[in-house]
Amino acid sequence: KNRPWPGSRPWSECKATGFDPDTPAWSAGWLVVIIDNLMHILINGFAI
Numbered sequence: 001k002n003r004p005w006p007g008s009r010p011w012s013e014c015k016a017t018g019f020d021p022d023t024p025a026w027s028a029g030w031l032v033v034i035i036d037n038l039m040h041i042l043i044n045g046f047a048i
Contacts, residue, residue: 009021
């Protein structure tokens with residue numbers, strides 16, 4: 001009911017990595033690293 005978009009999985013299924021449980025572990029790990037780095041770049045860019 002309170003999901004960000006239709007068809008998304010409930011948090012109880014995705015809380016390990018934040019991604020769909022069908023996502024391979026290596027892919028989910030790289031996505032976490034990439035998203036984290038992008039957030040750092042954006043925040044630092046806004047700070048400057």
